[in-house]
Amino acid sequence: MTVTIIQTIAVLTLLGLLLALVLFLVAKKFKVEEDPRIDEVEKAMPGANCGGCGFAGCRAFADAAVKADSLEKVFCPVGGNDVMKKVAAILGKEVAEKAPMVAVVRCNGSCQNRPLVNDWDGVRSCKVKAGIYTGDTGCAYGCLGCGDCVAACAFGALSMDPETGLPVVDESKCTACGACVKACPRSIIELRNKGPRGMRVYVSCVNKEKGPVAKKACKAACIGCGICAKTCTHGAITVEANLAYIDYSKCKLCRECEALCPTGAIHGVNFPKELDKEAVKARINERKRKAQEAALAAKEAATKEVANEKTDI
Amino acid sequence: MKKLTFSIGGIHPADSKISRDCRIEELPLPQTVYVSMAQHLGAPATPVVAVGDKVLAGQVIGQPSGFISAFVHSPVSGTVRSIAPRADLAGRPQTHVEIAVEGDEWAEGIDLSPELITEITLSREEMLERIKNAGVVGLGGATFPTHVKLNPAPGSKAECLIINGAECEPYLTSDFRIMLERSKEILVGVAIMQKILGDCPAVVGIEENKPEAIEAMGRALSELPYSNIRIQSLKKRYPQGGEKQLIDAVMRRQVKSGGLPISVGAVVQNVATALAVYEAVQKNKPLVSNTLTITGDCLPADRQRNFLFRIGVPLSFIAEQAGGVPDDAAKIISGGPMMGRAIANMEATTVKGSSSLLYLTEEQTRRKPEGACIRCGRCSDACPMGLEPFLLNRLIKTGDVDGLEQNAIQDCIECGCCLYSCPANIPLLDRIRVSKAQVMGIIRARAAAQKK
Numbered sequence: 001m002t003v004t005i006i007q008t009i010a011v012l013t014l015l016g017l018l019l020a021l022v023l024f025l026v027a028k029k030f031k032v033e034e035d036p037r038i039d040e041v042e043k044a045m046p047g048a049n050c051g052g053c054g055f056a057g058c059r060a061f062a063d064a065a066v067k068a069d070s071l072e073k074v075f076c077p078v079g080g081n082d083v084m085k086k087v088a089a090i091l092g093k094e095v096a097e098k099a100p101m102v103a104v105v106r107c108n109g110s111c112q113n114r115p116l117v118n119d120w121d122g123v124r125s126c127k128v129k130a131g132i133y134t135g136d137t138g139c140a141y142g143c144l145g146c147g148d149c150v151a152a153c154a155f156g157a158l159s160m161d162p163e164t165g166l167p168v169v170d171e172s173k174c175t176a177c178g179a180c181v182k183a184c185p186r187s188i189i190e191l192r193n194k195g196p197r198g199m200r201v202y203v204s205c206v207n208k209e210k211g212p213v214a215k216k217a218c219k220a221a222c223i224g225c226g227i228c229a230k231t232c233t234h235g236a237i238t239v240e241a242n243l244a245y246i247d248y249s250k251c252k253l254c255r256e257c258e259a260l261c262p263t264g265a266i267h268g269v270n271f272p273k274e275l276d277k278e279a280v281k282a283r284i285n286e287r288k289r290k291a292q293e294a295a296l297a298a299k300e301a302a303t304k305e306v307a308n309e310k311t312d313i
Numbered sequence: 314m315k316k317l318t319f320s321i322g323g324i325h326p327a328d329s330k331i332s333r334d335c336r337i338e339e340l341p342l343p344q345t346v347y348v349s350m351a352q353h354l355g356a357p358a359t360p361v362v363a364v365g366d367k368v369l370a371g372q373v374i375g376q377p378s379g380f381i382s383a384f385v386h387s388p389v390s391g392t393v394r395s396i397a398p399r400a401d402l403a404g405r406p407q408t409h410v411e412i413a414v415e416g417d418e419w420a421e422g423i424d425l426s427p428e429l430i431t432e433i434t435l436s437r438e439e440m441l442e443r444i445k446n447a448g449v450v451g452l453g454g455a456t457f458p459t460h461v462k463l464n465p466a467p468g469s470k471a472e473c474l475i476i477n478g479a480e481c482e483p484y485l486t487s488d489f490r491i492m493l494e495r496s497k498e499i500l501v502g503v504a505i506m507q508k509i510l511g512d513c514p515a516v517v518g519i520e521e522n523k524p525e526a527i528e529a530m531g532r533a534l535s536e537l538p539y540s541n542i543r544i545q546s547l548k549k550r551y552p553q554g555g556e557k558q559l560i561d562a563v564m565r566r567q568v569k570s571g572g573l574p575i576s577v578g579a580v581v582q583n584v585a586t587a588l589a590v591y592e593a594v595q596k597n598k599p600l601v602s603n604t605l606t607i608t609g610d611c612l613p614a615d616r617q618r619n620f621l622f623r624i625g626v627p628l629s630f631i632a633e634q635a636g637g638v639p640d641d642a643a644k645i646i647s648g649g650p651m652m653g654r655a656i657a658n659m660e661a662t663t664v665k666g667s668s669s670l671l672y673l674t675e676e677q678t679r680r681k682p683e684g685a686c687i688r689c690g691r692c693s694d695a696c697p698m699g700l701e702p703f704l705l706n707r708l709i710k711t712g713d714v715d716g717l718e719q720n721a722i723q724d725c726i727e728c729g730c731c732l733y734s735c736p737a738n739i740p741l742l743d744r745i746r747v748s749k750a751q752v753m754g755i756i757r758a759r760a761a762a763q764k765k
């Protein structure tokens with residue numbers, strides 16, 4: 001009995017040692033040389049493997065970052081500038097700072113603004129719904145409310161508001177990975193500049209119908225009247241196909257457009273004070289009056305000059 | 314006579330042909346019609362009339378804007394009020410020509426007499442031209458321009474013309490009624506198409522649940538001088554009216570994945586299309602009317618109808634003509650209960666391919682809660698294309714687009730047999746439809762890249 005036990009232990013130990021030796025030799029012979037920096041970069045990454053950067057995961061991103069000549073085209077939206085600085089330090093490369101972004105839901109078609117015109121009893125999926133028809137409201141462009149974006153978010157930053165039936169972005173959790181943008185069949189969600197202290201102004205509508213049609217479907221729709229574009233002194237607003245769009249790189253957050261929008265389709269968020277529409281309107285009128293006066297004065301000056309010239313002759 | 318059917322898959326839903334004994338009645342004209350420019354597969358037609366123009370019934374108001382496109386004619390005489398986007402059945406905006414109806418005058422050269430003309434005098438090219446100019450499209454559901462289908466690419470030859478009289482969808486009876494009431498005209502239409510395709514034999518396939526239609530067509534055939542047409546009885550089985558299934562049933566040939574019927578020598582046309590071809594060639598009458606069934610279990614028997622309607626008539630007007638929407642109707646379907654689409658907008662108008670207004674009750678349409686797949690394989694047994702819907706469903710969940718293509722999701726004909734047979738009520742077709750569109754997009758993009 002004892003002999004059997006001793007024999008077993010001996011054989012197994014010997015076998016273990018022999019196989020360990022084989023493994024050691026094989027590992028030495030077939031070793032794959034890998035840039036050790038890939039591991040380092042991967043450690044610096046957030047490790048969410050969300051794919052927001054366009055690569056298959058954090059490891060793939062690290063591999064691409066090490067191999068790339070410059071860090072211009074590789075950017076981790078989740079880690080943002082902090083992570084990119086670390087990555088740049090490891091690789092000894094330059095990285096330009098990018099402004100932080102956030103997902104913005106451009107639809108304000110809540111149950112009050114946009115009444116239902118039929119019942120959807122099919123699969124709770126925006127993609128399926130969008131494939132079949134224009135939805136259970138009169139708007140053929142707005143949110144379908146089945147929450148494909150919520151399901152796509154790997155960070156728990158999106159949730160459906162049961163009261164409005166619209167998705168809500170938790171800005172503290174949103175990493176701007178863009179998964180929701182891809183998931184939305186109506187292209188309602190856009191990645192926009194987060195803005196100083198989160199302040200930003202945007203058009204919360206994507207309806208391209210003409211004014212009356214859009215208004216009939218939804219009280220809060222952009223009707224493409226163009227008042228905002230005419231008022232904007234920074235050239236940030238364009239109206240195309242009956243829909244206004246604010247270019248966040250040009251917007252100076254003056255909120256004049258927001259004050260003038262007749263349907264309330266333009267939203268300003270995270271501002272410390274509530275918008276005093278009357279004050280802003282008074283400011284705009286004052287500016288217009290001054291501009292008119294200046295134009296009049298210039299005209300008078302011009303006519304005087306002409307008169308002077310005539311007397312000279 | 315031996316009854317034929319296709320070889321794999323299929324289901325047997327209840328027949329429910331409630332309106333089978335209702336004779337076709339002509340639908341009165343509404344005050345205004347809205348004619349869609351997108352009534353066919355392919356590029357929408359371009360309007361060729363202006364606001365304020367006087368038009369006659371049968372006059373061209375839209376011309377094709379591509380190779381796969383079709384003419385659109387005015388269904389009524391009157392004045393063009395507007396040309397603007399209007400929501401279609403699914404709520405999507407399409408260009409519609411609004412015409413205020415004034416009288417019922419027809420354009421010159423259109424023969425409106427009921428007299429049957431059996432003699433085919435025109436040449437092949439002239440007949441194709443007439444079919445094209447009449448805006449005839451396939452009325453079996455897909456609305457593919459008929460002149461394109463009847464003119465196969467050089468090198469391919471039609472060996473058999475199959476006429477689809479299967480009407481395998483439950484409830485629908487419009488094809489059945491025209492086979493009873495207009496059998497001879499259909500057969501002349503078939504003979505015309507035979508001549509265009511180079512005198513190939515023709516088979517009219519009719520399901521066994523319509524013995525009156527089989528008899529009526531057989532009797533009409535014996536009174537006409539055509540020897541190369543055969544009436545074929547088919548076993549009742551859904552989706553027998555699918556193009557590939559019908560070819561399989563009649564010719565015992567299978568169309569390869571991605572292939573066209575002509576690759577196995579078949580051309581399939583619906584009985585209603587044959588009638589439209591007859592009217593286009595023999596009567597010079599463009600396609601501005603078709604037959605539509607108004608039916609449903611919740612509609613009283615005396616309000617079931619088979620209407621001969623003009624295109625562009627609002628669906629709400631048709632519903633009114635049959636006594637309004639019944640109170641029990643929870644869902645109104647355009648088309649059959651298997652492949653038809655729920656109507657989201659009753660102000661939408663009839664198009665060339667409209668075939669029914671079907672009222673379904675809450676009980677009939679309610680979705681049951683989805684359970685887990687128990688891998689029973691019923692969906693695979695039911696799929697007439699030999700696909701494995703449960704597998705596709707799993708691949709869709711993981712987003713494996715390559716896997717979906719390898720498992721031939723692009724071959725799905727969206728017949729709904731999988732969904733019908735699933736004991737766990739998994740919305741297989743809903744998911745497959747979305748991913749099929751995605752995979753088809755990838756295949757097309759790849760083909761376009763290869764061409765360059």
